[in-house]
Amino acid sequence: MKPQSLYILSASGQWDNAVPSVRGIVAPAQSRRMGALLKRAIHHSMQALATSGIGDPDGIITATARGSMADTERFLTQLHLQQEEGLQPTPFMHSTHNTVSSQLAILLGCHGYNATWSDEGTSLATALLDAASLVDSGEADTLLVGQHDEFTPWTRLAAPHADADSDITPDITLAMVLSSRPAPGATRILRIDVGYGPDGIDGMLQEDAPSRIYKGHDLSAQMERYINGTLDTDPALPATAAFVSRHPSGRYSYLLLSRQVPKPAMPVYEVTGVDTVNAGCAIRLDADSELFKVHFPGNPILPGAMLLQTISHCAGLQWGAGDVKVKTLRFLQPVTPAHPYLTIAFQSAGPHDHRVTVSDCRGAVVAKGRIDTTPLPQPCSDSTQS
Amino acid sequence: MSRRPPIYVTGMGIVSSAGHDPASTLEALMRGRPLTAPSRHVETRLKTLPVGEVDMDNATMARLLGVESPVTHLRTALLGLWAARQAVDSASDSRGRTAFINGTTVGGMDNTERHFPVIYLDSTLAGDPRQMSYNDCGVVTRLIARHLDHKPHMLMTPSTACSSGANAIATGARLLQAGVVDTVVAGGAEALSRYHLNGFETLRILDRGTCRPFAADRAGINLGEGAAYLVMTTRRPSTRPLAVLEGWGNACDAYHQTATSAEAEGPVRAIRRALDMAGLTLDDISYINMHGTGTPLNDSSELTALSRLTTGTLPPYSSTKMYTGHTTSAAGAIEAVISILALNHDMMPGNAGTPGGDTQLVTRPVTGVRLNHVLSNSFGFGGNDTALVFSRQ
Numbered sequence: 063m064k065p066q067s068l069y070i071l072s073a074s075g076q077w078d079n080a081v082p083s084v085r086g087i088v089a090p091a092q093s094r095r096m097g098a099l100l101k102r103a104i105h106h107s108m109q110a111l112a113t114s115g116i117g118d119p120d121g122i123i124t125a126t127a128r129g130s131m132a133d134t135e136r137f138l139t140q141l142h143l144q145q146e147e148g149l150q151p152t153p154f155m156h157s158t159h160n161t162v163s164s165q166l167a168i169l170l171g172c173h174g175y176n177a178t179w180s181d182e183g184t185s186l187a188t189a190l191l192d193a194a195s196l197v198d199s200g201e202a203d204t205l206l207v208g209q210h211d212e213f214t215p216w217t218r219l220a221a222p223h224a225d226a227d228s229d230i231t232p233d234i235t236l237a238m239v240l241s242s243r244p245a246p247g248a249t250r251i252l253r254i255d256v257g258y259g260p261d262g263i264d265g266m267l268q269e270d271a272p273s274r275i276y277k278g279h280d281l282s283a284q285m286e287r288y289i290n291g292t293l294d295t296d297p298a299l300p301a302t303a304a305f306v307s308r309h310p311s312g313r314y315s316y317l318l319l320s321r322q323v324p325k326p327a328m329p330v331y332e333v334t335g336v337d338t339v340n341a342g343c344a345i346r347l348d349a350d351s352e353l354f355k356v357h358f359p360g361n362p363i364l365p366g367a368m369l370l371q372t373i374s375h376c377a378g379l380q381w382g383a384g385d386v387k388v389k390t391l392r393f394l395q396p397v398t399p400a401h402p403y404l405t406i407a408f409q410s411a412g413p414h415d416h417r418v419t420v421s422d423c424r425g426a427v428v429a430k431g432r433i434d435t436t437p438l439p440q441p442c443s444d445s446t447q448s
Numbered sequence: 449m450s451r452r453p454p455i456y457v458t459g460m461g462i463v464s465s466a467g468h469d470p471a472s473t474l475e476a477l478m479r480g481r482p483l484t485a486p487s488r489h490v491e492t493r494l495k496t497l498p499v500g501e502v503d504m505d506n507a508t509m510a511r512l513l514g515v516e517s518p519v520t521h522l523r524t525a526l527l528g529l530w531a532a533r534q535a536v537d538s539a540s541d542s543r544g545r546t547a548f549i550n551g552t553t554v555g556g557m558d559n560t561e562r563h564f565p566v567i568y569l570d571s572t573l574a575g576d577p578r579q580m581s582y583n584d585c586g587v588v589t590r591l592i593a594r595h596l597d598h599k600p601h602m603l604m605t606p607s608t609a610c611s612s613g614a615n616a617i618a619t620g621a622r623l624l625q626a627g628v629v630d631t632v633v634a635g636g637a638e639a640l641s642r643y644h645l646n647g648f649e650t651l652r653i654l655d656r657g658t659c660r661p662f663a664a665d666r667a668g669i670n671l672g673e674g675a676a677y678l679v680m681t682t683r684r685p686s687t688r689p690l691a692v693l694e695g696w697g698n699a700c701d702a703y704h705q706t707a708t709s710a711e712a713e714g715p716v717r718a719i720r721r722a723l724d725m726a727g728l729t730l731d732d733i734s735y736i737n738m739h740g741t742g743t744p745l746n747d748s749s750e751l752t753a754l755s756r757l758t759t760g761t762l763p764p765y766s767s768t769k770m771y772t773g774h775t776t777s778a779a780g781a782i783e784a785v786i787s788i789l790a791l792n793h794d795m796m797p798g799n800a801g802t803p804g805g806d807t808q809l810v811t812r813p814v815t816g817v818r819l820n821h822v823l824s825n826s827f828g829f830g831g832n833d834t835a836l837v838f839s840r841q
Contacts (some may be wrong), residue, residue: 063628111813128584129607137569137647142565146493154647155705155829157606158553159585164830167702173717176700176832177615180555180607182586188604192619195626216568225518227590228581258548258593258603288572311590313603417608 063193063255068240069248070319072367074106074287075236075282076274079213082106085408086392087378089266095152096165097132097233103162103210104169106237111170111206112393113366114239115357120202121175122163123193125185125209127231128217129159135216161212175202183229183279183307187256187315194254197242198232208237209282223409227311236282238289244322246353247367249289251348253318259282261314263306270318272304281317283304328343330354330364331372331404333340336379341408342415343376349399359447364397373418376406382433391431452798453682455621456689456841459539462785464674464778465500465770469534474789475631475678477797482658482672492642492708494649498658499640500672500773504526519591521559522582523673524552527778528592528637531675535633536596539679539738542686544630548600549594549620550677551612551636553777555585558641588637593608597609602629609776609828610739611698612636613779614836617678624682635677635781644776645671651706653743659774661740661746661767662809663802669741672773676781678788685762686701691788691838694821695728695826697721703829708749715739715753716831720827722835723757726821730758733837734819735796735810739827740767741774750825763823766799766810780826780834787838 076082081098082105088096096104103124111117136153148312155161156381160178165178175196181189186209196202221230245248255266267275274294276284286301287293307316330351335344347364352361370388377386397404403423408416420429460470464484467473475485484498489505504512508521509530519525528550563579581587589605606615613636620632648654648671655668680693699721701714708715723729739750747767754762768786775782790796796819798812820840827833 063626116577126607127586130452138561138643139569141643142647143562143568149646151647151650154644154650157647158609158829160553160609160828160830160832161705163608164700164702164705164832167700167831168704171702173677173700173702173713175698176608177619177698178607178832180585180605181603182584182590185586189625191628192532192604195619195628198626201622216564219568220577224581225578228587230581240516256604257601258590259601293704305831309635313586313590338721429823 063194064253065251066198067242068194068197068251069244069319069388069417070251071239071241071248071328072110073236073238074109074113075285075286076102076285077233078239079233097130097156099130099132099166099210099212100162102235103208105206106235107166107206110192110237110239114369114441115363115366116204116239118170119204119206121196121205122166122172123189123205124163125189125206126159126162126178126180127182127185129180130157131155131159131214131217135214153408166206179395179401182311182313183309184256184313184315186255186282187317191254191256191391193240194251205240207240209234229309229311232280234280234282245357245365248322250320250322252320257314258312263314263316264315267304270302272318273301275306276303277306279307279309288321291321312410328372330368333376338380341380343379344405345372345404345406347399347402349402350370354399362399363431366393367388369397373406377408377433380408389432389434389435391429393429395426395428397428449577451626455624455680455682455693456474456685457678457691457693457788458689459535460473460690460785460788461526461534461538461680462621462676462782463502463531464772464775464782465502465672468767468832470785470789474793475725476793477768478773478813480798480800482771482800484770487640490640490642490644490645494645496761497654497656498670500670500775501640504671515595516580519595521579522556522588522591523558523625523639524554524637525588527589527639527673528588529595532592532596532633532677535677535679535718540685545635546598546600546631547588547602547604547620547623547629549604549616549632549634550589550592551606551607551777552585552588552638553607553612554644555588556582557643558639561643570802571670571756579805582733588809598759600633607661608776608832610776611780611826611828611832611834612777612790614826614834615698617781617784617836618698619833620680621693621696624680630681633677633678634680635675636778637675638673638775638777639697640671640673640753654815658801659770660802661741661769662799664805666744666747668743670773674772674773674775674782676778676785678784686832691791692841693836694839695726695837698834702713703831706829708746708827710749712749712753714831715827717827718833719753719757719835722837726837730763731760733763734745735790735822736763736765736822737824738765738767739781739825740769742769746827752784762808763787764796764808764810766797770800783824784836790823791819791838791840
């Protein structure tokens, strides 16, 4: 389908099994019961929401090809070893596929639409199709959509022997905030097609003539980098990118995205000073910028993505652009052009590891985070065809 | 927004402990005797608990359906294929681009739990490790689709626990209205497994005897298994459709992973959304097929939800879970079929085994009452709550 008006405002994810902290988001007593999958989902969902500036989405849609495998294995192991005696309820309760969607809803107090899709390699595309039809029907304007999967020891053991039709899903954590309304830097979803059997992908590619085509079984990581503008550094891009997955099972998915770059003609900030000795920058927001007229009318707020970009920019002035990665960023207060002067200060916390603090002209800390300045290795080639 | 095209139900199929097709299911509902009994097919220590089990082993079912491995190992897929074929065969009209939307949560677990100890815990690979790749819910959907005569063009697998079947139907309707597909086969399938029997047992919500939803001394759930699907389209069929799906609503209780809140915020929102879409109030509803699992908490919060939606008396209501067991992910679809049977036969199933107290609780099957609109509720773990409104056409 071709959604009438659907944008991805932000994306946050990881593709390994590291367990981020959820301290400050969930109570320690709850956090102890949560598996790694759930912690990753919560961390990146909160990250994506903060960046989008949307705290209360109308609904939550989760894709999971395999579900909560670690809890499933835990309950299966107990079931076998204890011969159905004295079993603990928590692994069972957390093993249903809708656990992530449900826990996010509880955390956000979100009573709106809530769904979970489990469709092997096309799970994420299915969730996006659900989101698109929901927004088109007028049932929701903003949605938290993600894919959360874990690659457990059992999966590892079974993978080499899997049925030839199977998709073996790796560790995937991807959270995105979707909206029916555009925002500067948002990625528009132009087309979604999910199917089974003979596909019409070649025809769609011909019709859409995307500037880049990415092919593979799991393209979630490329999607995240495309949305965040780090997938392709070609300045002519981004125009449109197609993400094509054809699976041995006969399932396929096609996504056409278009990243809307904020026009340089409407600068939002200027760097008024750089202090390379104490590692910091002074910033002035342009209160007359077009951006503040649309984000949001009558209530100007600097989009989280823009603050992220500003920090990357300033850190790049210190350590060289391209070698800077904002690892975490907590938004503590909205940044508004009513207080246009910002200070971005970096403080060393280890080799290539720096704390970043953003304060406004009243001295209030508006955001805090960590950046990584490890020089990047030479970029390796993607499964990119153009 | 432009007017939404109506959603016609043109075919249906159902397999549960209450019957192997719509006709035998109707008969069982008319007879009104509880049908749950101890399991014969699940290897479990919980053998004495009554369940709603389909009285046929996998090999017999596979022979009946004329299918071969790997689908024969997966009871969820066998049950699903049986009901899906009935639905497609009975549909007067199923042309064009088709989506098969199959809600499940157990998925291939009945197969996985047989192979897991050998493959994983003994790590000898003495078993058949390939079996592990049939665990995912989406695999079950694909294996059912592979054996349907008309191959679906799109597969979707909602997994929202006990509302999966209802969400499959609601999503199907939304995709039809969006013009994504021309025909939808939507519902759910779930087999009994040692895994979820024991899981529900850890939550201490299984009744030792036959479940008694809405009874003052109710003591929990009887689990069940089965599958059911509806065939839906927006094209007016040449013959009279079975029903029209006039409204659907999905909301989240956002309260607890397994329990419903006392104030029933999720159920209230789901039911209100479905009624609003249908342009109806609760007072317009002729009969409610309740989620009514038989747990003290669910049944009281479901009644709270309904009383929050009307100032008058509730419409007549009953649960049918003493006939089918609580078929978890299939329940929303099985009860959608039961709701349509009620509409088509002017019949309200009785909430058997429960002494009357509330005058609106239908305790024995009632026939000869004209039903115009039937509400079907499905609430799941995770606070995933969905309501459907079916109307006479």
